Amino acid sequence: MQKTFLIATHNEKKKNELLRILSPLGVDVKTDKELNLTLTEAEENGETFYENALIKAQSGCKESGLPCVADDSGLMVDYLAGAPGVYSARFAGEHGNDKKNNEKLLKLLKDVPESERTARFVSVVCCVFPNGDIISARGECEGKIGYEEIGNGGFGYDPIFMVDGKSFGELSAEEKDKLSHRGKALLQLSEKLKDYMSL
Amino acid sequence: MQKTFLIATHNEKKKNELLRILSPLGVDVKTDKELNLTLTEAEENGETFYENALIKAQSGCKESGLPCVADDSGLMVDYLAGAPGVYSARFAGEHGNDKKNNEKLLKLLKDVPESERTARFVSVVCCVFPNGDIISARGECEGKIGYEEIGNGGFGYDPIFMVDGKSFGELSAEEKDKLSHRGKALLQLSEKLKDYMSL
Numbered sequence: 001m002q003k004t005f006l007i008a009t010h011n012e013k014k015k016n017e018l019l020r021i022l023s024p025l026g027v028d029v030k031t032d033k034e035l036n037l038t039l040t041e042a043e044e045n046g047e048t049f050y051e052n053a054l055i056k057a058q059s060g061c062k063e064s065g066l067p068c069v070a071d072d073s074g075l076m077v078d079y080l081a082g083a084p085g086v087y088s089a090r091f092a093g094e095h096g097n098d099k100k101n102n103e104k105l106l107k108l109l110k111d112v113p114e115s116e117r118t119a120r121f122v123s124v125v126c127c128v129f130p131n132g133d134i135i136s137a138r139g140e141c142e143g144k145i146g147y148e149e150i151g152n153g154g155f156g157y158d159p160i161f162m163v164d165g166k167s168f169g170e171l172s173a174e175e176k177d178k179l180s181h182r183g184k185a186l187l188q189l190s191e192k193l194k195d196y197m198s199l
Numbered sequence: 200m201q202k203t204f205l206i207a208t209h210n211e212k213k214k215n216e217l218l219r220i221l222s223p224l225g226v227d228v229k230t231d232k233e234l235n236l237t238l239t240e241a242e243e244n245g246e247t248f249y250e251n252a253l254i255k256a257q258s259g260c261k262e263s264g265l266p267c268v269a270d271d272s273g274l275m276v277d278y279l280a281g282a283p284g285v286y287s288a289r290f291a292g293e294h295g296n297d298k299k300n301n302e303k304l305l306k307l308l309k310d311v312p313e314s315e316r317t318a319r320f321v322s323v324v325c326c327v328f329p330n331g332d333i334i335s336a337r338g339e340c341e342g343k344i345g346y347e348e349i350g351n352g353g354f355g356y357d358p359i360f361m362v363d364g365k366s367f368g369e370l371s372a373e374e375k376d377k378l379s380h381r382g383k384a385l386l387q388l389s390e391k392l393k394d395y396m397s398l
Contacts, residue, residue: 047247080307081290083282091280108279108307 008060025190049124073123139184207259224389248323272322338383
């Protein structure tokens, strides 16, 4: 699998994760900067992770002429009927940030007992080819929402997402990639890409 | 437009609304009981209102051999990133009910100021024909979540959904149908059906 793939994301921390996970899998991934491109920010107005990942990958493929990989991901909290879901990044409003999102979620779940704090991180990754072909994969990671932010690693909801007594914010990059929704989705994607490219 | 349509829903109150709105629009609608059928309950495992409405209409059409109309609808609360959405009926769990759903939502929004209590009711209606054709329509109704249940009319979240200072639970059937998400979706559907049937 020699082909160069473009990664389409404007989130630097997510870009690093995508590069970190995909590179050792034999997928040659480049950012728009490395390719001297500036991608326009596609409007993520889909109702599902799949739709949003597809919007981003299609837009990146069209602008670059290269096969393009994009991820859409979020946190689904059972007590909130799957929210914040596709709105995870904007949960505390357009001018929010990770800290405000986490604070809002912790406040909403303030009186909710441990047994009802179940949640999952979901990642859908899509690769769109210039001929229009689409390869996608989905990864999930089950956990619980904690009671406070713990750890300085990761990003987004990582500090309040607990798996086996540890928050995602406490894990090393390697530990996180092994467990995480994005790690699982990208591993599956890379296997599908290998099959597809060897056709 | 002479053809008989089957309405697929297991919710008696929703069935009444569908019959009440569609009949005067010249659509000849029948329930499964009127047609001496017993439809199996289709599993609503879609991620969107459209997917769920389609699942129900396709299942009803397949079992009856008739064109089948189904609705999927729910409440999207902005503060909760669009939740409960497709999970509206099950918001307080599988053994919940309208009262428990309303109580849960009011509690979650307890300290949320009026300006951030915006919400919308959404209804997507689908009609599936035995040849596989699909006609769909979407209706929305903007409102705010109140602070307590008001009124004995309607069903679901109606008593806490406020439009122009009144809850949906306070409206007469005629007032509700004129404003409501389902009224708008069904009006649009009936117009599309008329065009489709006269082809």
